[in-house]
């Protein structure tokens with residue numbers, strides 16, 4: 001999935017915001033690091049060589065704006081940072097996360113077998129599920145020994 005700039009532009013315009021060079025630069029960093037779950041500090045680090053005029057406050061504000069209009073959403077890996085990833089269109093979530101408790105690496109699993117579990121839970125008639133959020137903790141292949 002690669003979001004084109006025209007789509008971001010359209011989304012910003014629909015919501016009444018301008019498509020600026022800075023917003024484009026910040027979004028580009030996120031697109032280039034799709035599976036990395038960057039924090040605002042990470043984004044700032046990626047930008048500072050090519051865009052020294054973009055300050056950390058601008059990064060924070062821009063990411064908040066992106067979150068508000070649904071371009072990105074926050075992911076929380078219990079490491080004290082708010083991290084963000086680009087939202088893909090479809091309903092809500094598209095993958096789950098594997099977190100290495102030793103080195104902190106985060107991987108993604110596309111497999112989603114939880115619909116069955118959701119159905120079972122809903123069968124009891126006591127709860128109607130909107131979404132789920134799953135994190136698996138363990139050791140990555142490098143930390144396994």
Ligand SMILES: [Zn+2]
Nearest residue numbers: 100103140143
């Ligand atoms: Zn590891």
Ligand SMILES: [Zn+2]
Nearest residue numbers: 037085095108
């Ligand atoms: Zn992810």
Ligand SMILES: [Zn+2]
Nearest residue numbers: 093112114132
């Ligand atoms: Zn799922």
